[in-house]
Amino acid sequence: MNNEKRVWWKEAVVYQIYPRSFADSNGDGIGDLNGITTHLDYLKNLGIDVIWVSPVYASPNHDNGYDISDYRAIMKEFGTMEDFDRMLEGIHARGMKLVMDLVANHSSDEHAWFVESRKGKDNPYRDYYIWQDGKNGGPPNNWGSCFSGSAWEKDEASGQYYLHLFTKEQPDLNWANPKVREGVFDMMRWWCDKGVDGWRMDVISMIGKENFEDGPVAPGALYGSFEPSCQHTETTHRYLREMRREVLDKYNLLTVGEAGGTVEGAIRYANEDGSELDMIFSFEHNDGLNDGTELGKWSDHGAPLKDVRAAFNRWQTGLQGRAWNTVYLGNHDQPRQVSRYGNDSELFRAVSAKMLATMIHMMRGTPYVYQGEELGMTNAYFTRLDQYEDVEVHNAWHQWVESGLVDGQDMMRWFARIARDNARTPMQWNAEKHAGFTTGTPWLPVTGNYPIINAEREVNDPDSVYHYYRKLIELRHQYPVIVYGEFVPMLEEDPEVYAYARVLDDVRLTVLLNWTERTVSCPLAEELSGHELISNYPTHQAGKLQPYEARVILSKG
Template structure:
């Protein structure tokens, strides 16, 4: 297997709006991030992934960019960014930027020019179509609900927006647009950044016939995803991007690719494909999805999670590379989702970290995950800020597909704002995030769950993450070893082995609030064992071939 620094790294995602506010306006900013660099160095991470910090009207919290080469006013200035980049590099930490080039803001100068006239030089930098029979060009539903088309009275045509109507899709069929994007990417890398996380990058190539999407019973709009996910020219575009920009630098690239299979992921990440280093997939995040997706959240089975994770581990084992994550800015808090955020918050947070960080792939930590931050259950829809949540509430409740109570429960369980409440630094007002009024309310449990308390407790989740990161740097097998699932059908225990040369790791995780007995299957050979990490006290005389796992217990043994 090819060895690479980005395979050996641990990445920490920062959602700048919610990380640390330096000036009291209630919004996190670049100076706030810079002020916490020592904290991140103490944790031991290698790379910071910054969610978008570019100029934006904030219809979708920065994922609607109006200027790719300037900084959002609320976050600071270009000088603040330069200081952040320099401070990170001085602390041995790289910076990965979010690249959002499936769409721009409707306030971007490109779009303003594009919509000014059908004869505009930038008209086909976006996707414009005449209506059909007095209606939209096709029946596609936007990812944030409603039609994916918006009518423009000036030119009497519709433009495509797979997300908000303020996020018009860029037309990658246009070579001038692509060249402009590559120039912008080069500008950032020359500035000193260390890579890109590419937002919904597998959406950039559309089927230019724009066929009707599949219509399901009770739905107003059709699902057109098969015509824009992994589209006809996607690999051509990414190979061109790689040739023009990525191949010229030693940087990290990860593509957000909803709907990909392991086989497709190999096309994006195979080491001879000249596209990306790794992708984010979402199969494990879809566990429990019902008829209304995550808004009709169903119980999930551990065997389904194991099957999904294993398919990806084995699928990219020889070629390609996995991104390992439980949390990000679009997902609920993992300790609330797959753990127990009440009685066993600390134990289950440590167990979940163990299960993920011992797999093959590059691990991602989302801000607050390292102290066990939890979901928040705001009482009123008015307390939520996320456009996806607000649109879904309006659609599903008004159409009576879900009751208000059902929808609020779903939002509490799976809404994106669970990840976006402010980082909990200490037990002072607003959790030490801001001296002002935070843009979104702080989770009320901040007095119990915060960084200051974690740093004072040697058995905290923080120090457990620190140890996991340290072990990864100490043992090649954690990075490069092959993965094999054991106890496939057990609905309480997730156990697997990692193998490299004559070494083997045995990873054992109890995903339940009940004690359960682990029995080592036949066929796992060893002459000696060493307990690398564990989240409960373990009797040194205890045999690891059969023992009782406590609720949410995790152990990792190194076998030789």
Template sequence: MNKSWWKEAVVYQVYPRSFRDSDGDGIGDLNGITEKLDYLQDLGVDVIWLGPVYQSPNDDNGYDVSDYYQIMDEFGTMADWEQLRDEIHRRGMKVMMDIVLNHTSDEHEWFKASRQKGDNPYRDYYYWGINDDGREPNNWESFFGGPAWEYDDVAEAYYLHLFSKKQPDLNWGNPRVRQSMYGMMRFWLDKGVDGFRLDAVNLLSKPEGLPDAESMSPDKQIAPCGHLIVNGKEIHPIFQEMNREVFSRYPMFTVAEMAGVSAEEGLLYTDSSRKELDSLIVFEHMDVDNGPGGRWDTIPFHLPSFKRIMSSWQTTLHGKGWSGLYLNNHDQPRVLSRWGNDTEYRTESAKMFATCIQMMQGTPYIYQGEEIGMTNIRFDRIEDYRDVETLNFYRIETGEKCRSHDEVMKDIYLKSRDNARTPMQWDDSAGAGFGSETPWINVNPNYTQINVKQALSDPNSILHYYRELIRLRKRHEIIVYGDYTLLLDDHPDVFAYKRTLEDQVLLVITNFSGRGQTVRLEEPVLTQEQLISNYPDTGESISELQLRPFEARVYLCQTALSETSF
């Protein structure tokens, strides 16, 4: 295993709009992040991942970029960004920028120029087309709902948008597009950025001829086009070129967001000998409660399926590739409310999830508010939601599909991205200490009980538990580099695994249920030490454990080299 600083790091994701509002306009900003760097340093994280802070009309909260070289006015100035960078570096931390490569805003100068007819050098920067009958070039659907093509009166043609209609897809088959984007990335690296999170980047290679998606259901409804687009045949040459042109020239690291990727495909992207990417953030484990209809079609969480997915990534990538470890981010509802218990066992659930994920191999990602146990939001009115995907879903479901408001809101309460985007809860004052008392999206009403100030004062809080998990990761090399073996494969409620490095074994046992569980394990060990647990230590032998609801335990065991199996 090649050792690297980014493999040993812990990343904290900041969603700038919702983190801290320093000027009282209701919108989080760069100076607000700077104000809270001491908090992040005390937490023990190594890298600050900034969500997009570029100039944007904010149709998709910054993932629709109109100018990659300017800071969004609402967030501050380039001077504010430079101060934030300097303060992050002064504290010994690093800064990672979110780079949006698949699409721009429709307000980007390239797109404005591409709309013009005639001899237009920018026309081929995007995908334009129209059928002989005046209809869309194909039957593709947007990931945000509805057709993936939008008609433009000026261009007298349709343009492709896999996401919002204000996010036209770039044509990465055009060498000038690629070189322009590489130049943009070098601009930020020259300004001192230490890494990139690459947004939706396995969509860059579109299939030649843009063929129709085949109908996948008996009623002939059009299938989403994702299976035609993810991991396209030119995607690896694109990343190899990107690595040569950009990544290999800087002491930086990359993590690529990729939906629809298996562990075997993930190894192709991250095997260092292929010179493409350092690591991935994938969706497979987060889709385990998605039904045939996708993210809004929720089915019960099935722990054995989740275990098989996580274990596949752990074993397939070991020694060659690398992935990010997460259960929360800006695109996912809060896992505490999704798969745990956010009322009676809120603290236990939050600590259990953190233990299970952070003891695996990979780079852990902590999403803002996760470390204090923030929960999903339940707005009664659709007008209180801001996420473009959520609003599109509501419009289509209550309109075209004639479902009732109450029925659709149940789906939104479970899966809306706005669940993770309410303001960070700093204290119990009006507005949760976020800044303005009237933020861009309403604060979760439970901020008076769940906030950083309360967590700091409670030695048994979720926050202090996260601090200890991070300290353990920095203290024990086995957590970073040890190999992985799943235990109790088919147990419906317990996720147990071991990590092994030389003569040490790390044993991780987590109860994903609100019921007590009895777990029996053979333990050919010489000594055992409980490193951490979310309940008081009972001093039990690990041969038979009585696990309490949502309990997590981690043991460090010393064993003879020939006796490493439980």
């Protein structure tokens, strides 16, 4: 028996809700808190332990709730604080927990702090944000924002510039000011005292800015990178250790940081000593596959097995015994996983969705399920620019297409493949109008395949993707080897099969995954003896794996 520390958040399965798209209770076309409460039994029956709800705070919605104007109020479109309290009570009554989004690298430009800050250089809130004089008639440095364009916005009244690593409506908070840190910590304690069970921390790796020098400019890029100065700095780690002392250690929480970076960097954030966070999200298997062009994520670059396997194996083995991992493929910032990594054709959608789920849920780390993933929901494949709401899409169109640098048809094809709105379309509850999401007009068009792919249909089909997820989650709760077992890579050079083992004491799990739409040779499938825990096929072929077949074999001794 290994002596690894056993805690509830390692054994949990987390379900992410994007509230705008989950369920609309009042017919205004926008999902809300009461809509979530209505479907809590659905999540409990799936086996979910923790619900992570993306931001529900008051916001003008320049970035779908990630620009917060009041951290202690609920966005009016989502309901009231009474609705929130009722939802939280319903979650706890069902034995589940709630994780909130902490968006504290930046606020909205409509937040009271920033409204005061921009009133003048002598205002006591001026230093709550990052203001600087320009240089040579332009911004203080060459940094570009994450959403295209400069990371600096000029304030005509004062002549100074403020920093915004995202949209200009999202000014970066100045964490170097102790009053800002205490203000954030006090807000966190306020929510924890209400009963919130944890925090997913948005771009938490950016809070510590250490200098403001020009950043390196990639070939063909219009702006320099802010990363050397604003990503994974020593200052960020110091702030997180302070947060641990001042807030996190006072409650029994799950904390996960959106940080990315390297394996060694992750060990600092999520070290087993618990001095900072419990776990972080790695991006290498997602964003890392898009690198290599001046257009960043916008390309036809696929997700070949060799790259995905290398990324996952590096994190699985690198964090083992040193830090806790998260395992996921999809979220609100990524396209639908079955469309990107699997095969969303009618013939292979369900079986490939099950294969991908097997890969994730048998790995070492806390699994995160993004809403609709358990149904095998697909990309939206929008054909018009006006169907997209995402600010990232429209900024990219302006920067690359309207400037004449990229063909519009190419960009629309890339949007259909990788744009974030693919995962933000309304949840598909049934085959009724608008997929049962709303009685009004949905804020984002519903994906057209909802008459076939919907929760009502899948809950009533024992062979559905939904019930396969239920079984995977049930197995995780039943077998400690799935949570605490050592990760052992296998068949690392196989071009078609992803294989690995999990080992705990005398128990061994072997996981075999065919990543292709062809039947492939896999002698290991015939050599294994033991009990089959789960598979996405009812029968098997000796020494072979059928298209997108997944098998998990349990053996002892």
